[in-house]
Amino acid sequence: xxxxxxxxxxxxxxxxxxxxxxxxxxxxxxxxxxxxxxxxxxxxxxxxxxxxxxxxxxxxxxxxxxxxxxxxxxxxxxxxxxxxxxxxxxxxxxxxxxxxxxxxxxxxxxxxxxxxxxxxxxxxxxxxxxxxxxxxxxxxxxxxxxxxxxxxxxxxxxxxxxxxxxxxxxxxxxxxxxxxxxxxxxxxxxxxxxxxxxxx
Amino acid sequence: xxxxxxxxxxxxxxxxxxxxxxxxxxxxxxxxxxxxxxxxxxxxxxxxxxxxxxxxxxxxxxxxxxxxxxxxxxxxxxxxxxxxxxxxxxxxxxxxxxxxxxxxxxxxxxxxxxxxxxxxxxxxxxxxxxxxxxxxxxxxxxxxxxxxxxxxxxxxxxxxxxxxxxxxxxxxxxxxxxxxxxxxxxxxxxxxxxxxxxxxxxxxxxxxxxxxxxxxxxxxxxxxxxxxxxxxxxxxxxxxxxxxxxxxxxxxxxxxxxxxxxxxxxxxxxxxxxxxxxxxxxxxxxxxxxxxxxxxxxxxxxxxxxxxxxxxxxxxxxxxxxxxxxxxxxxxxxxxxxxxxxxxxxxxxxxxxxxxxxx
Amino acid sequence: xxxxxxxxxxxxxxxxxxxxxxxxxxxxxxxxxxxxxxxxxxxxxxxxxxxxxxxxxxxxxxxxxxxxxxxxxxxxxxxxxxxxxxxxxxxxxxxxxxxxxxxxxxxxxxxxxxxxxxxxxxxx
Numbered sequence: 001x002x003x004x005x006x007x008x009x010x011x012x013x014x015x016x017x018x019x020x021x022x023x024x025x026x027x028x029x030x031x032x033x034x035x036x037x038x039x040x041x042x043x044x045x046x047x048x049x050x051x052x053x054x055x056x057x058x059x060x061x062x063x064x065x066x067x068x069x070x071x072x073x074x075x076x077x078x079x080x081x082x083x084x085x086x087x088x089x090x091x092x093x094x095x096x097x098x099x100x101x102x103x104x105x106x107x108x109x110x111x112x113x114x115x116x117x118x119x120x121x122x123x124x125x126x127x128x129x130x131x132x133x134x135x136x137x138x139x140x141x142x143x144x145x146x147x148x149x150x151x152x153x154x155x156x157x158x159x160x161x162x163x164x165x166x167x168x169x170x171x172x173x174x175x176x177x178x179x180x181x182x183x184x185x186x187x188x189x190x191x192x193x194x195x196x197x198x199x200x
Numbered sequence: 201x202x203x204x205x206x207x208x209x210x211x212x213x214x215x216x217x218x219x220x221x222x223x224x225x226x227x228x229x230x231x232x233x234x235x236x237x238x239x240x241x242x243x244x245x246x247x248x249x250x251x252x253x254x255x256x257x258x259x260x261x262x263x264x265x266x267x268x269x270x271x272x273x274x275x276x277x278x279x280x281x282x283x284x285x286x287x288x289x290x291x292x293x294x295x296x297x298x299x300x301x302x303x304x305x306x307x308x309x310x311x312x313x314x315x316x317x318x319x320x321x322x323x324x325x326x327x328x329x330x331x332x333x334x335x336x337x338x339x340x341x342x343x344x345x346x347x348x349x350x351x352x353x354x355x356x357x358x359x360x361x362x363x364x365x366x367x368x369x370x371x372x373x374x375x376x377x378x379x380x381x382x383x384x385x386x387x388x389x390x391x392x393x394x395x396x397x398x399x400x401x402x403x404x405x406x407x408x409x410x411x412x413x414x415x416x417x418x419x420x421x422x423x424x425x426x427x428x429x430x431x432x433x434x435x436x437x438x439x440x441x442x443x444x445x446x447x448x449x450x451x452x453x454x455x456x457x458x459x460x461x462x463x464x465x466x467x468x469x470x471x472x473x474x475x476x477x478x479x480x481x482x483x484x485x486x487x488x489x490x491x492x493x494x495x496x497x498x499x500x501x502x503x504x505x506x507x508x509x510x511x512x513x514x515x516x517x518x519x520x521x522x523x524x525x526x527x528x529x530x531x532x533x534x535x536x537x538x539x540x541x542x543x544x545x546x547x548x549x550x551x552x553x554x555x556x557x558x559x
Numbered sequence: 560x561x562x563x564x565x566x567x568x569x570x571x572x573x574x575x576x577x578x579x580x581x582x583x584x585x586x587x588x589x590x591x592x593x594x595x596x597x598x599x600x601x602x603x604x605x606x607x608x609x610x611x612x613x614x615x616x617x618x619x620x621x622x623x624x625x626x627x628x629x630x631x632x633x634x635x636x637x638x639x640x641x642x643x644x645x646x647x648x649x650x651x652x653x654x655x656x657x658x659x660x661x662x663x664x665x666x667x668x669x670x671x672x673x674x675x676x677x678x679x680x681x682x683x
Binding site for chain 3 (some may be wrong): 204221225228229230237268275278279280281282283284295298299302305306307309310311320321322323324327328329333335358361363365366368369372373376377379380383384385431445447449450453472521522525526529530533534537540543544547548
Binding site (some may be wrong): 026057131 | 343
């Protein structure tokens with residue numbers, strides 16, 4: 001009972017936050033609403049007992065992805081008129097995406113209904129069960145290929161990010177610390193022995 | 201009197217179990233929070249005394265005996281100061297930003313085991329929760345810098361964000377090493393994995409990670425020598441340049457609470473938390489207080505690390521920004537990756553705390 | 560309390576704690592606005608920069624380097640998220656899991672070296 005109440009409470013906040021993302025005029029407010037939305041989804045996942053995923057959602061999305069979003073949004077010159085002009089331009093595309101997603105959702109819910117699975121609850125977890133451990137036990141053994149593919153994708157992401165954004169500004173003076181450390185006194189200072197000048 | 205107490209107990213028992221649970225939890229939470237805030241108050245006093253004596257000064261000595269009431273005087277002063285909200289700032293975010301930095305700094309204490317068996321929320325994924333909340337703390341700084349709409353604040357916020365981000369990775373990798381040794385994400389279990397005296401503490405097998413973790417912690421909290429975010433000689437006060445009165449006090453509280461938190465976490469991950477260093481010394485007698493696990497050991501370790509924070513501040517000049525980034529990315533991350541590899545090899549060979557690997 | 564009382568019950572205090580922390584912050588700020596004295600005037604409320612009215616919005620375009628750092632941070636954060644369950648379940652996945660992670664980490668290190676050699680970690 002409490003479970004259900006909590007679910008609807010957090011789902012409602014999630015819904016409002018999502019609306020806030022769309023309707024905020026200030027992009028930074030929109031990003032903050034998105035952060036709130038991620039928090040609420042994390043709580044919903046927690047209610048579904050996906051402990052690890054819930055906290056990783058906060059860790060990765062709120063702690064990392066949204067920081068990038070905030071960086072980008074904060075440093076844009078915010079021009080509200082231009083942003084609103086984009087709405088009509090991108091509306092058709094957005095509509096198509098929305099229709100596809102609705103279709104998929106309906107299909108999943110419909111399939112679930114057809115399959116007549118027991119949807120009333122998950123299997124009870126044994127004493128001392130740790131969601132993270134259980135996940136680890138299969139991720140690195142049964143799903144090892146998917147895991148390694150993830151590594152390759154992350155590697156690709158590193159390379160792509162660097163090739164897309166790396167710009168070297170010419171003419172910058174740089175400090176090369178290993179060169180500095182490797183220097184020894186005799187490279188820099190020369191002691192010259194000079195005889196005292198005689199007064200002639 | 202006894203009858204009255206009994207009737208009170210009976211009344212209490214008549215509440216539904218869920219409600220009693222919530223009430224007890226709230227009481228515990230309030231107690232812990234008040235303790236943390238008091239610790240923070242005296243940490244500021246301690247800091248001024250320690251740095252004072254390191255620099256041959258006396259430090260605060262006017263308010264109360266030995267100046268002990270100084271923190272309260274400071275609090276009252278900050279409370280009655282005007283909170284200025286600059287005209288061109290974003291008012292809403294300007295007020296929200298200090299909140300966003302205090303909430304994670306306090307809420308992380310929910311999973312910190314204060315003594316054997318006392319922790320507010322004994323969750324399985326405790327360490328993940330700690331890491332997740334620490335990563336949320338960066339919002340306070342970024343939003344404060346942006347909402348203020350001042351160049352100093354904005355520069356401070358950007359600096360601090362890039363710095364926190366770099367050191368968070370080093371911190372995460374260092375914690376992976378701790379996890380490999382402890383085999384659990386629960387902070388209580390991590391402490392229990394180090395039971396058995398000084399030689400069982402993770403500081404010995406994980407010495408490089410210990411240094412990486414603690415120094416990253418100093419950088420994460422924007423403390424000297426990594427305090428470029430507020431470097432007063434360059435950008436005045438960085439992200440909180442326009443904050444005054446109580447809004448500033450909240451940022452201040454968050455910074456110090458984070459400092460105490462990092463000290464507590466370091467003690468738990470590497471120094472056995474509540475465990476006594478003399479646990480294995482049987483000649484002290486079986487029921488010697490020195491060998492018992494207690495909250496006071498944890499408190500002593502926390503105090504020591506807080507002292508190290510001040511020591512660092514009094515000793516080192518401020519790092520240059522590119523050197524900070526270099527230390528985080530090019531020194532700490534390689535060290536941690538190498539050490540994870542070393543631990544992997546040791547697990548393969550069944551050495552040390554990693555012997556539990558199934559073959 | 561729902562289906563699995565134990566696990567969720569452990570999270571109830573966290574929820575309360577988040578609430579208490581928010582409450583403390585709000586109370587402090589409210590006290591400040593309540594007791595904080597002083598009159599506002601135009602000079603006091605002007606941004607603290609250099610005595611001039613600022614000519615423009617202080618939020619400026621920043622070096623793209625910051626975006627790069629943020630992107631790299633996301634990637635490494637994900638790697639950490641992969642490492643955590645591995646480190647915890649070391650005792651059940653055995654040597655196979657160890658090798659799987661060795662390959663994963665090698666790929667990560669290749670990326671890291673690439674980053675280093677390209678100079679993405681330099682600040683100048």
